[in-house]
Amino acid sequence: MTMINLDGFFKSAFTVDNVIFGFDEGDLKVLLIKRGEEPFEGQWGLPGYFVKENENLDQAAVRTLEELTGLRKVFLEQVATFGGVDRHPSGRVITVAYFSLIKINQYTIQPSSIAQHAEWVSIKDAKNLAFDHGDILKACFNRLKLLVRTRPVGFELLPPKFTLTELQHLYEAILETDLDKRNFRKKILSMNLLIDLDETQEGVAHRPARLYKFDKKKYDELLADGFSFELKESRRKIAEHLQN
Amino acid sequence: MTMINLDGFFKSAFTVDNVIFGFDEGDLKVLLIKRGEEPFEGQWGLPGYFVKENENLDQAAVRTLEELTGLRKVFLEQVATFGGVDRHPSGRVITVAYFSLIKINQYTIQPSSIAQHAEWVSIKDAKNLAFDHGDILKACFNRLKLLVRTRPVGFELLPPKFTLTELQHLYEAILETDLDKRNFRKKILSMNLLIDLDETQEGVAHRPARLYKFDKKKYDELLADGFSFELKESRRKIAEHLQN
DNA sequence: TCAAAAGTGTTCTTATTACACCCATGG
């Protein structure tokens, strides 16, 4: 990039598209918008917004996420940029995809117009999206799969107190595989990153499970020491799954 | 993204910035441009180009890589997009960073104006880059580090015939660590992805090394079976290095 | 004959896998 000359400008727009993941009832979900108008009327789409002239990309993602969900300080990461010439019927729109992880029970619908049409859709049912949003979702889901094996981001999707089974189901939903209960617990507990709260579930029709919380302070210390959070068991299973 | 309205447009430009890696003399290098004019005159910068109105982002990256190096069919991957409001002094410029891996001895300087100022700079010496190119380079280098552990991209940087020591040095340069010679060979050879060419180096003042080539066909077959290329030894070492 | 890099195996330790039964609660 030497100098900006006018040849470099053409009629175009930047947007951010948010892939917002949540976890509920053992199911990984994504927050989608039911489109009320053409193009792609009636189909699901990702919430997308223009980037403003005076804001950075990350700022735009944070702002729009808050506009939609009311949540701040959320895990959010840029994934990829989609700029196909014909990806938007109205003109050249280049979009930067971000994905975020939120605790679904902290989400409250905001009074924006777009939010009126927002719904949590199971990742399994999120098919036939508008524009190239299917590709975008796929890229973000793949990134999440990758990330979850090397960083403890899963906790972003769970309530502050959770059971080991909930945690396992979360990993199973993200990795799209089954995990062995004993091995999973052994591995997770051996990291010493969970605090046993010495509390149990109440009102369940079976032996109540112990509740844990994630020890973020300890994790940050370990990170500084070069600690690598890693779930191995999942690796091979993922490879098996790739066969399909 | 509902409809394009004019509020979404402002004076801005898209560019792609190419981080082009090569490997030579045991050193990982990146192709940089010595800037001949302000801003950042005299500093190193990444080769960057405007995205044309009628081309996709990937096409822009491929096109500009060829304009600079004369090479086609090169490993190339999008890494991240940088869109800080003030990243470019002349206006809002959002750039999509790509990194590519080329065989440095196949590179021939092309007669474009920018190429006249291109030079291979050791990754260790690539400091104080223009704009936010330091951040971009770092992001791409990190991506390469990640990728090299799970996919056999290293071969893209080596000549078609190489020795195991050259391969090891490449990994050491990328991972910024030392590897054990015996363990490295054991691991690499156990994957059965190298074809022993039954040839040896000539004219070296020591025992000549055997030459190998990468068995791409076999790798593609294995990939289809969910095979995961993985170098384990490096993992812990990287963690140690993160301490610095 | 020397310098320089190539080539080669074994042992120890750690991580991963597979696997089945009893426990606590609510209905």
Add this chain to the structure above:
DNA sequence: CCATGGGTGTAATAAGAACACTTTTGA
């Protein structure tokens, strides 16, 4: 007392890490 999910350990296998000497060539 039954259904439901919670909770626990061990043994076999596989992978990773540490480590030192001999070989081949050109100069």
